[in-house]
Amino acid sequence: MDLSHLIERNATFTPDKPALRFDGGTLTYAELQQRIATTAQALKAEYGVGRGDRVAILSLNHPDYLVLLYACARLGAMLVPLNWRLAVAEQVFILSDATVKVVVLQQAFATLLPPLTAALPDARPVGLDFTPERGLSFDTLLTRAHGDGRNPHTDLSCPLLIVYTSGTTGRPKGAVLRQEALLWNGMMSQHMHGLTSDDHVLTVLPFFHVGGLNIQTTPALHHGATVTIHDRFTPDHTLATIAQERPTLTVLVPATMQAVLDHPAWADTDLSSLKAIATGSTIVPPALIDRFTARGVPVLQVYGSTETCPIAIYTRIGGDLSRRGSTGLPGLWCEAAVVDDDGAEVPPGAAGEIVVRGPNVFFEYWGNEQATRDALHDGWYRTGDIGTRDADGYVWVHDRKKNMIISGGENIYPAEIERVLLQHPEVADVGVIGVPDPKWQEVPVAYVVRRTGCTVAPDTLKVALTAHVQAELARFKVPRDVVFVDDLPRTALGKVQHFRLKESVRRD
Known part of the structure; x- marks a missing residue:
């Protein structure tokens, strides 16, 4: 048994029930199961995708994203989701690190293809909504389907996903998740x-x-x-x-x-x-x-x-x-x-x-x-x-733990200061980092994005925010300085990238 069997069983119990709805269209469980099976057959027949091979996808959310996930489960292959907000160089690093065999992508991200060819000349591109050079469209790929679409020794113990970490502390690493x-x-x-x-x-x-x-x-x-x-x-x-x-x-x-x-x-x-x-x-x-x-x-x-x-x-x-x-x-x-x-x-x-x-x-x-x-x-x-x-x-x-600031022997957690500052009505966003200090080793500094329409003068607001934190937290946790910025480096899911904030401060 592999993870795709759950889709098969639901297709047996409720074949006509909507499984996925997207952009005005619907895939029933029976249709979803058939598309998964056909995709697995095509990947194996056309590209020889075997147990342990990596298939990457660079796309906005789309039903075929999930089709590929469960097709990989049938084959014992691994899906490598690519963050479309990354720079092309970062995406190429991930593809090279995972040594992918097939890359499925939307035309909006086709700028990846030339550097991909240079870095991984054997990786085959498949266009979800277009036909790339040296490759096939997804719909054309499905016409090449034949055979059983499964590989031997495939079960829930097989790795299924390599998800690269969001990089809040540095170079991303690929976390391997098994089907189980x-x-x-x-x-x-x-x-x-x-x-x-x-x-x-x-x-x-x-x-x-x-x-x-x-x-x-x-x-x-x-x-x-x-x-x-x-x-x-x-x-x-x-x-x-x-x-x-x-x-x-x-x-x-x-x-x-x-x-x-x-x-x-x-x-x-x-x-x-x-x-x-x-x-x-x-x-x-x-x-x-x-x-x-x-x-x-x-x-x-x-x-x-x-x-x-x-x-x-x-x-x-x-x-x-x-x-x-x-x-x-x-x-x-x-x-x-x-x-x-x-x-x-x-x-x-x-x-x-x-x-x-x-x-x-x-x-x-x-x-x-x-x-x-x-x-x-x-x-x-x-x-x-x-x-x-x-x-x-x-x-x-x-x-x-890695964001912790050690100031005069005291441990300070930036999120605690950020929580208090976000309670102030003039603060839209905030990131707190530790900066070197000759006396205290490190001191906290707050980088603040002001609310749209804020009319308070920066110097006045800085005093108000310092007093606001001092009323809620210990004195050693009060930011030594408040710096106003237009935006903060964040991951796609909204986490402040403190290491990038530190990098920008060092550059300045």
Whole structure:
């Protein structure tokens, strides 16, 4: 059995049920299953894609993204999702690192092809919506399908995804996720969301991250639900779809939550179909959650990473949502703990590194044994995130361990300062980093994006923000300086890239 069998079984139980909706069209479970089988046959017949081969995709969200995922599962091959926001040089690095055999891409990203040919002359391009030089269109490829479309010794233990980390600390690494990781991740999603075949999931986050792909999308397909796909997030399209197509679940990260809340249609959009939204990716400001719950929409928090597929810790529908700021309890099918530098669990309330163990955890970093050894200890994945647990086991996430600022012997977590600054009405965005200081080793400095329409003079606002933090946090945590900027470097899911912010400061 491989992961594509779940689509096959749902196609048997409910062949005519909508599986995927996209851009006005619908694929039933029977049609989805047939397209997966045909794609697997074509990849094997035309390009000899075998067990362990890598197939990359560079595309906005599209039904064939998921078709390729499950076709790779049938073949025992691995899908390499490419972040379309990366520069071409970064994409070529990933393709070369993974030594891909086939690259499926949309015409909008065809500028990749010349450097791809130079770096990987044997990689074959396939155009989702065009016919590339030296390659085929996807529809033409499907006409070449024949044979059984399976490879021997393919099962749930086979690696399925190589997802390159978002790069908040440096050069991306390819986290390898087995088929079974997606299976158990889907079971935890079911527990988290009360997911059934009656649900209708709206997916607006990009598939190139495990959040958009695996928090709700693949679990919904495994449980026979319906998924509506948007090629990319826009607040107006999201709100219109919620009102008109009435999904029951969706995932929004804090940046997209804020965009929805700021949209003029927010106040009047009918949200009554939503039984919950899920959020995560970074520390979630409680004020964002409050505005959704005030409209009667429960907000579920999920914590994890690329390496955990991503579901590891979560609050669940019908569960205890009263612990403000908590990301919940360890998932149904994994373990999580908070440990010190020696790996010993710390007492309730004490800060330590969050570690995760379970069948959802990644297998290795592709071609990087040292990074794998550094991250995995006796089956425990060391996340690099600092958190605390209360006596009941609920977890609070505070910051990245590598973002920690050591000032005069005191540990300062930038996310704590960022949380306080984001509460100020004139602050739209903020990133805090440590800068060298001859006396204190490091001191925190805040880089602030002001709210649109802010009329407060910079010097006056700087004094006000310093006083605002000083009223909430210890004196040593107050930023030594506040620098106003137009924007901040962020990942596609809204995480501030502190290492890039530090790089820009060093250049200046």
